[in-house]
Structures are given as structure tokens and as C-alpha cells.
Amino acid sequence: MKCAFKLLFMSFSIVLLMIGCAEKEERINGHQLSTEQRLPIIDIHMHASWNRYMSDGRAIMTRPYYPESSVKEKTKATSDEEVLQLTLAEMDKYNIIKGFLSDDLQNVYRWVDAAPGRFIPSPMINTKTLKPSIEFLRTEHAEGRIKALGEFTAQYYGIAPNDPVLDPYFCLAEELDIPVLIHALGLGARLPTFRSSLGHPLLLEDVLIKHPKLRLWVESAGYPFLDEIIALMYMYPQVYADLSTISWIIPRETFHDYLEDLMQAGLGKQLMFGSDQMIWPETIGLAVEAIESADFLTEKQKRDIFYNNAVRFLKLEEDNF
DSSP: OHHHHHHHHHHHHHHHHHHHHHHHHHHHHTTOOOTTTOOOEEEEEEEOOSTTTEETTEEOOOTTSSOTTTTTTSOSOOSHHHHHHHHHHHHHHTTEEEEEEEEOHHHHHHHHHHSTTSEEEEEOBBTTTTBSOHHHHHHHHHTTSOOOEEEEOGGGGTOOTTOGGGHHHHHHHHHHTOOEEEOOSSOOOOOTTOOGGGGOGGGGHHHHHHOTTOOEEEGGGGTTOHHHHHHHHHHOTTEEEEOOTHHHHSOHHHHHHHHHHHHHTTOTTSEEOOOOBSSOTHHHHHHHHHHHTOTTSOHHHHHIIIIIHHHHHHTGGGTOO
């Protein structure tokens, strides 16, 4: 009798466990996870400046750069401090434990001081003025104040990513074994000097041949140059890509088509989550949901994109950050 009761109790427990697992799976597939239930995420692409993108309270970025789907044309924030606080709130909501932060260093350092341990600090490299200087960056790295280089914005100034003027920075990154973020895709702000053609991913091949130890990742997976970014990442496995801006700037179906093609090409271990949060903290949630709603991805593949690939690329397992 006791054995029968024990068997019945164990069976009931198993049923409850299965129901609980099913409910959890339903919440995962339904994208309704609470902060406590969410697994950790690393955001590989964030920025820290209000003034860079705003003038007299209006965003200087022109369409199609606005995330019109739900953020519309204006951010809720009205100051640098509000962008910071709203960004931290979004990071907490989605369990983003670490964010790669690129901007003018005074802005980056302010965010790092405000939220110790949350950000990986990196200078935005002004390829028009060549600032910050190599000497300054070497000192900042030695003092532990910067952990990477970029975003490189050469494309915005009509400068190709393989222009020799950038070589000293790539040499420094290679010497220090720190990763590099580069803007190399067909989209960007409509500035007079911006050239979509300079976002062609294969322009980076010269850089990779000259700097074989360079750890480089490309913004938004080089969109819309699909075949070219596949060729580059296949031939140079040290090249990774984030899925940042295109996760909310183009129609979601188009983004999913592009992501599925990258996955089918076998690049799932080289893709990383990013939001490209600038002045729209709301884009963080849009970026997360764009990955979560990709039904063709397995949960393991989503984990790689959200977390595992960034840990490997940034060498977080070696506690470098």
C-alpha cells in the first residue's frame, strides 16, 4: 500500500513538473518572460550620447533611421541623464548584464561610473580628425579604462575601411588583443559624405590580410550585402557580426529573411545580439523581440546570439572585462 501511494505521489509530481515545463516553454515561445525568468543577454552595440544625435530637442538623424514601428520619430528622453536611466531600466527588464558602450569617452566614462560593471567601455574613433590619438588610447588601455576600439565611423566621412589612415588603430587593436567594431553596411545617417558603397564588407578583406590577428565585428551583419558578408565571415572566422540596427530599422520580416539566410550559411556561431541604442532606449526591447520572434531559430541558437557568441568573441571567460 505504501509502495502504491509512493508511486502515485511520484507520478503526480512528474505530471506537475511536465506541466510547469510546458508552461515555461509556452512563455518562452510567446516571448512573455519576466526578468527573473530571462537568461542573461549581452548587448554588443550601444552608445552613450544625447548631444551627438540631438539638436534643439529634435533628432538630427533622418529617415529611414527612425524606428518608426513603435518608437515613432521622438524619444521619450530629453537629456543625457534620462537616456542613461531609461537604458539601464531596459537592460534590467531584459536581463542585459553587459553592454558594449561606444561614444566620446567623457560620455562613456560617465555611464561606466553611474553603473559599475554594466558596460564595456570603448571610444568612438573619429576617422576625420583621427582622435583619440594612438598614444592616448594606449595609456587609457594600460589604466584599464578602455577595453575595445570603435565604433569606427570612417564610412560617414567618405573614408573606406581599408584606407591606410586607419592602419595605426588596427595595429594597436591587434597588439593589445582588443576587439574592434566597425560601421560597414549600406545604411547610415543621410550625411553629405556618407557613401553606401564604402560599406561593402569585402573592403575589409585587405584589413584582415594585413592584420591577421585582428578581432573585428561588423555592424548589422553588413546589411544588405548578404553574399559579401557571408564570404567574408566564412573565409575569416575571427570576423563576427552584430544584428543591431537592422533588428528594428527595417521591416521585421525582411530582418528575419536576412538572419535566416545567415544562419543557413552556417554563421550562427559568429552572430551577436546588439541594439545600437543611441537616443532610443526603446530599441533595446525591439531588438530583443526581433530575435525572440524568429521562429526558425532554436532556443540554443538564440542563446548563442544573445550570449554565448559574445562571451567567446570578447573573451569574457578569461575575465578580461
